[in-house]
Amino acid sequence: MDDDAVFRALADKSRRLLMDRLRRRNGQTLSELSEGLAMTRQAVTKHLVLLEEANLVASLRQGREKLHFINPVPINEIAERWIGKFDRSRLGALSDLKTVLESKSRK
Amino acid sequence: MDDDAVFRALADKSRRLLMDRLRRRNGQTLSELSEGLAMTRQAVTKHLVLLEEANLVASLRQGREKLHFINPVPINEIAERWIGKFDRSRLGALSDLKTVLESKSRK
DNA sequence: TTGACATGCAACCATTTGGTTGCATATTAA
């Protein structure tokens, strides 16, 4: 999995909004996803391309419409890898400051 | 919590690398964090500023050095909110495609 | 007290990003 693409795709507020919309109702068309937003359909298209490249969204051409579906897998993978990492270091994090201060003052 | 700042801070590979370095050893100075990287100390400074603004890193001036500490809280918060969201929709995600296809073919 | 070291600040630069407009193409429905 390309976690760089995932992180970068999630970095933009508009793209997170699109993800939220899809989460509320999966399988929406490009036009539906563009409705009521403060940007053009073409801008939405670009965002969706990035989300697809990050594998966060899968799309399917159905006649003249393009349907979009969320793929929750990469988010979960990232979460597990990153949260796991930080949980492991979490206990120590606060006391680290104290420890460092003590070792410095001993010099 | 400003989750936009957190997402944007994590979007950059160099900043994730700095987080990794801090995870391996917490409380490092700017100079230490800059060692052996393909960018200048000044670039690292800028990255650390963003990480601090996102509350992912806290710093502490100790004499002429600046020590940096990871704050695992925002990452966990984001994880819980986002993963929670997606876990809830996870079960339905795959079947949504089938459902949509069926409803379309019925038209 | 002076030189070395750690960091801060500001100006500048190239590239990426997020957006637009205009037009082309494909599909559906009347």
Added chain:
DNA sequence: TTAATATGCAACCAAATGGTTGCATGTCAA
């Protein structure tokens, strides 16, 4: 078959981003 609808493609633009260099300031140690 033709008009409306849905999407695709390309050129263009402003602003943000990630980086640099040069110099200033603050602190420690000999």
